[in-house]
Structures are given as structure tokens and as C-alpha cells.
Amino acid sequence: MTAYLIRNVSVVGGAPTDLLIRDGVVAETGAGLTAPDATVLDATGLVALPGLVDLHTHLREPGREDAETVESGSRAAALGGYTAVCAMANTSPVADTAGVVEQVWRLGREAGLVDVQPIGAVTVGLAGERLAELGAMADSAARVRIFSDDGHCVADPKLMRRALEYVKAFDGVVAQHAEEPRLTEGAQMHEGEVSTRLGLTGWPAVAEEAIIARDVLLAEHVGSRLHICHVSTAGSVEVLRHAKARGVKVTAEVTPHHLLLTDEKAATYDPVYKVNPPLRTAADIAALRAALAEGVIDIVATDHAPHAVEDKECEWAYARPGMLGLETALSIALDVLGPQWDLIAERMSRAPARIAGLDSHGLDPAPGVPANLTLVDPSARRVVEPADLASRSRNTPYARMTLPGRIVATFLRGEPTVLDGKAVK
Numbered sequence: 570m571t572a573y574l575i576r577n578v579s580v581v582g583g584a585p586t587d588l589l590i591r592d593g594v595v596a597e598t599g600a601g602l603t604a605p606d607a608t609v610l611d612a613t614g615l616v617a618l619p620g621l622v623d624l625h626t627h628l629r630e631p632g633r634e635d636a637e638t639v640e641s642g643s644r645a646a647a648l649g650g651y652t653a654v655c656a657m658a659n660t661s662p663v664a665d666t667a668g669v670v671e672q673v674w675r676l677g678r679e680a681g682l683v684d685v686q687p688i689g690a691v692t693v694g695l696a697g698e699r700l701a702e703l704g705a706m707a708d709s710a711a712r713v714r715i716f717s718d719d720g721h722c723v724a725d726p727k728l729m730r731r732a733l734e735y736v737k738a739f740d741g742v743v744a745q746h747a748e749e750p751r752l753t754e755g756a757q758m759h760e761g762e763v764s765t766r767l768g769l770t771g772w773p774a775v776a777e778e779a780i781i782a783r784d785v786l787l788a789e790h791v792g793s794r795l796h797i798c799h800v801s802t803a804g805s806v807e808v809l810r811h812a813k814a815r816g817v818k819v820t821a822e823v824t825p826h827h828l829l830l831t832d833e834k835a836a837t838y839d840p841v842y843k844v845n846p847p848l849r850t851a852a853d854i855a856a857l858r859a860a861l862a863e864g865v866i867d868i869v870a871t872d873h874a875p876h877a878v879e880d881k882e883c884e885w886a887y888a889r890p891g892m893l894g895l896e897t898a899l900s901i902a903l904d905v906l907g908p909q910w911d912l913i914a915e916r917m918s919r920a921p922a923r924i925a926g927l928d929s930h931g932l933d934p935a936p937g938v939p940a941n942l943t944l945v946d947p948s949a950r951r952v953v954e955p956a957d958l959a960s961r962s963r964n965t966p967y968a969r970m971t972l973p974g975r976i977v978a979t980f981l982r983g984e985p986t987v988l989d990g991k992a993v994k
């Protein structure tokens with residue numbers, strides 16, 4: 570194992586110091602370290618963050634390897650500064666058995682670029698009719714702790730209650746895609762002025778808020794952990810604020826795109842902007858940003874959703890919802906939050922690692938800590954070129970935009986997965 574001496578790096582925004590990485594851990598920190606056997610990296614001007622952790626990634630394998638594989642998605646994640654991702658269950662077959670979650674977990678280990686933590690489905694086949702084998706997935710080699718039917722809402726309140734009760738035994742968490750299906754039938758975009766103008770069927774904010782309100786009450790009743798995926802409305806923030814004040818064990822995520830892009834993008838009819846939940850209004854964005862700063866929203870999660878060209882470059886009505894996110898998330902966070910490194914570390918690494926129960930991630934670089942970290946150049950600016958992305962898909966909404974920040978290096982257990990901004994393998 571090679572040792573690395575990272576010189577003059579700002580750890581989470583602090584004064585420049587040196588970091589010595591040896592045998593998979595941060596061996597030493599301090600100014601003027603020496604280690605004759607180590608490879609030296611000059612990190613002057615760079616910021617070291619604990620490796621980012623994504624609680625919401627679609628890797629598409631098994632089933633849609635044309636859109637993404639565990640390996641290509643892992644590489645995209647490493648290039649984005651991530652050392653761990655949680656892989657959503659809506660694959661084909663669905664990750665609703667110990668066999669499928671173990672397959673995804675094993676593929677992640679073989680790729681060796683990030684830790685891939687599978688999420689298990691709540692219901693068999695994501696059909697919302699009966700509970701999947703939650704206990705068997707929890708006991709499997711993949712040790713699943715997060716369960717989600719993401720892409721679909723667990724709409725049946727009785728099933729949702731039973732899922733919350735079941736996961737309590739092993740401190741699991743149910744991650745809800747909050748969308749009351751009867752209120753979003755045929756929906757194409759956010760319901761509001763723009764949808765009226767364009768004549769498209771709307772997805773009303775209340776369809777999200779009603780499910781969050783119901784589920785925080787269920788979580789309070791059961792005493793279980795609930796996580797809300799991709800919160801997108803100002804009203805949802807108010808429901809979450811109320812629930813947290815009552816001491817409900819609820820956490821919530823927001824995506825980079827819901828922090829930046831508005832429903833006006835739908836007027837382009839470019840399906841790259843079609844996503845579920847849909848892009849909302851400027852007022853929603855303002856509320857989401859404030860909630861993220863305040864902690865009512867706990868984390869940024871990408872909802873990285875690769876899609877093959879034929880599923881995206883078609884008429885708006887037929888296009889699949891979803892956007893790439895892993896390779897641009899840190900830049901969007903930097904754009905939205907500014908260089909608030911401690912806040913970025915909290916929302917993109919420490920808190921998601923805690924929610925997912927990933928003990929070796931989300932730890933600031935310090936002696937004895939597993940060397941899962943990323944080095945960011947905050948002064949760099951880059952133009953997003955879809956053709957340059959490591960993802961197998963091209964559906965980024967940031968094509969040809971200039972974004973701040975660049976991931977220079979990422980280390981997983983002391984081994985570089987990215988160096989000089991390029992994937993090592």
C-alpha cells in the first residue's frame with residue numbers, strides 16, 4: 570500500500586496543514602510532516618473534505634446496464650468526490666430480496682471505487698401491495714438498513730406503518746418518495762402558472778406535502794426512523810419543521826437540481842429538465858435553501874438518475890423523469906451555499922453517513938480515521954461537457970454551464986480513486 574503525504578491542505582476550511590495517509594487511515598496531521606516513503610501531493614489552495622456520501626443514487630444494474638452499471642456509476646461518484654453511495658432498489662429485477670441486494674453489494678466491491686450500500690425495496694416489486702423480505706435483506710451480506718420504493722410512493726398507510734414497525738428492530742429507516750399517486754395522475758410538471766401557460770398536467774405541491782404529513786405522524790406513532798427523499802416544496806419544509814420540533818425521528822434530503830433550477834425550464838420542452846418530483850418555483854428554491862442552511866433539511870442527495878438516450882431524447886410526455894447528479898453535486902452545493910465548508914461537510918458527508926449507518930464514512934480527516942476523503946479546488950471553474958462524464962448516460966441539466974469547484978483527488982481507505990481530476994482505474 571502506497572503512503573501519501575498531502576501538503577498544505579485546508580481540512581474542512583481550516584488553516585493549511587499536512588496529512589499523512591498510510592495503511593488506509595490518516596496516520597498523522599500537522600505542519601511540516603516528513604515521510605520519505607510517501608508520494609507527495611502538493612495541495613496548496615485545496616480543501617480536504619470527508620469523502621462525500623450519497624443517500625440516493627440510481628445505478629441501474631441489474632437490468633439497465635445500457636444506462637449505467639455499478640462500475641460506471643461508482644466511477645462517476647468517485648469523480649464527484651464521493652466515497653460511498655446508497656443504491657436505490659428500482660432495478661430490474663427489483664432489489665427486494667437478499668439475493669439482489671447481495672449482487673449489487675458484490676458488484677460494488679468488485680468495482681472498488683466507492684462503497685456501494687444497497688437500499689432494499691419496501692414492497693415486493695415496488696408494487697405497493699405486500700412487504701418485501703426486509704429482515705432477510707437486513708441479515709444479508711449487504712446489511713441493508715435503508716428501505717425505499719423510490720420512484721413509487723408507499724401510498725398505502727397500513728403498509729407504511731408496518732414497514733416502519735419492522736425496521737425498528739434493527740434501527741433501519743424507511744426512505745419515502747412522497748407522492749400521493751391519485752393527485753399526480755398524468756402529471757408532467759409542477760402545477761402552477763407555468764403549467765397553466767403550457768397546458769401541461771400539473772404535479773401539485775400538496776401531493777408531496779400530504780404524504781410527508783401523514784408519514785411523520787406515522788413515524789411519531791411507531792417511534793421509527795423516517796427519511797424523506799427529494800423534498801421539493803416550501804410547504805414540505807414547514808411540515809418537516811413542525812415534525813422536528815415535536816421530536817419526530819425524521820430526516821430529509823434535497824437534490825442539487827431542486828436547489829437551482831425552476832419550473833420555467835419546462836417551457837423549453839427539453840426532456841432533460843423532466844424529473845420527479847418536478848422542478849418547482851423560485852419561492853420553493855428559496856425555502857429549500859434556507860431549510861438546508863438551518864438543518865430542517867439534513868442532507869443534499871443527488872437522485873442521480875441515468876437514462877439511455879432513447880428514454881430521454883423524445884417528446885416531453887414520453888421521456889423518463891430523472892437527471893444525472895453525481896459528477897456535479899459538489900459544484901452545485903458550492904454555487905448555492907458558497908464556501909461554507911463545515912456546512913457542506915455536514916450536509917454531504919457526515920449527516921448522510923449517520924443516517925445510512927456507514928460508520929467508516931463521514932469522518933473529518935484526523936489521526937486514526939479511515940482515509941475516506943476528497944480534495945476540492947474551490948477556485949477552479951469548469952464547463953460541464955456531457956461527453957466527458959464517466960456516467961454511461963448524458964442527461965445532465967448542466968450541459969455547457971460553467972460551475973465552480975473541481976474534485977482534484979478522492980481516496981477510498983487510503984487508496985486514490987481519483988488523482989489530478991482523473992479516475993485512477
Ligand SMILES: [Zn+2]
Nearest residue numbers: 719720746798
Ligand atoms: Zn424518487
